[in-house]
Amino acid sequence: MQSCKRATELMSQQLDRELSGSEKLSLKMHLFMCRHCRKCDAQFKVLHRLASARSQVDKPDKD
Numbered sequence: 001m002q003s004c005k006r007a008t009e010l011m012s013q014q015l016d017r018e019l020s021g022s023e024k025l026s027l028k029m030h031l032f033m034c035r036h037c038r039k040c041d042a043q044f045k046v047l048h049r050l051a052s053a054r055s056q057v058d059k060p061d062k063d
């Protein structure tokens with residue numbers, strides 16, 4: 001069983017790159033069993049959405 005630390009790393013990495021099949025599966029399994037990490041995962045998704053929304057706003061509008 002992977003640790004919460006490893007699960008958190010995968011959550012962070014999946015924002016930057018596509019996880020491999022086994023990485024996705026182990027993260028999914030961990031989230032299924034660990035309430036704490038489910039909460040973290042939800043927060044990661046919110047943060048990522050905010051960050052990408054902001055980078056679109058900050059994009060310089062060249063004319």
Ligand SMILES: [Zn+2]
Pocket residue numbers: 003004007030034035036037
């Ligand atoms: Zn966990």
